[in-house]
Amino acid sequence: MKRAELTAYLAEFLQVDKFRDYAPNGLQVEGSEEIHKIVTGVTACQPLIEIAAERGADALLVHHGFFWKSEPEQIVGMKQRRIKALLLNDINLLGYHLPLDAHPVVGNNATLARKLGIVDAEPIEGVAQGLIWRGKLESAVTASQFKADIAAALGREPLHIGTDDRKVQSVAWCTGGAQDYLDIAAQYGLDAFISGEVSERTFHSAMEQGIEYYSAGHHATESYGIQALGEHLAREFGLEHEFVDISNPI
Incomplete structure (x- = not known):
């Protein structure tokens, strides 16, 4: 499946334009144009990114992505390491916040x-x-x-x-x-x-x-929506999907 096809479908399916949000919904970091395998998870943390790379994911689909309102704009430190890992492994990062809640x-x-x-x-x-x-x-x-x-x-x-x-x-x-x-x-x-x-x-x-x-x-209350979205995409488009739970006590 083409990246552009997936992002267009998700924008319509989740009705992204209806929400006033604190972060961009949709493609946040560009990777491979062709998408065959999606890894889903709650938050785009470093361990999840590394597992997605190990599992051969073309796209990482999360609820909590990057570029939140009022966060520092510089790509340094933790943010730099996360984005670097995505780019080096040609992984698309797609994040959907309020549209996925609703x-x-x-x-x-x-x-x-x-x-x-x-x-x-x-x-x-x-x-x-x-x-x-x-x-x-x-x-x-x-x-x-x-x-x-x-x-x-x-x-x-x-x-x-x-x-x-x-x-x-x-x-x-x-x-x-x-x-x-x-x-x-x-x-x-x-x-x-x-x-x-x-x-x-x-x-x-x-x-x-x-x-x-x-x-x-x-984390516990928001673990199921992203799984359901990944399962939906797998059924609709024949994509390989794997949910990865990075435990979080908060």
Whole structure:
């Protein structure tokens, strides 16, 4: 498959132009024109780049790529080493941030809902670019049981802020570093909110607004969308695909 064909397809499939983002979505570092094998991963860190090179990837497809807003512009140090490794191995780097969070089928929010058994999952329309989703559990469980269910599904115990014996059924969520969307979720009278990270202020916000909060890990909540996207491309275009998980406790 030609690089230009892949980038054009992804731009349309993920509706890239609809989002105001903090980094460029699409091709970030140019490599081989022909793409036969894609390696996917959450973040374009040095270990992931090196594994992609070892596995003979023509493209590295990630959720967290390069060139974030307000970061230093110089290509030095860690950034230089990463980009150098991509160029030396002729690997294309493609990054999709908010468009991957929001996609209704392969997005991080959609895949997290399936992983946690949340039904009637849908974005809250007209709020935060459609990045906050809501749904419900098949049946109500205690807040402590929901914590255990999240841990079992994601392989990582979440931090729970709230009351262990409170019943939880209606849920909102936004993967990654979206802890401050808790305040929006609370306005809808939902039982719980899930995100990846947590801040000092999150504790007070959750307790004072009476909403259960679960910090389930930035990496853990965003591991499934990029896998689903890679699997989709493999099915659609006959590409070889391999997901590589670089463990991250955050």
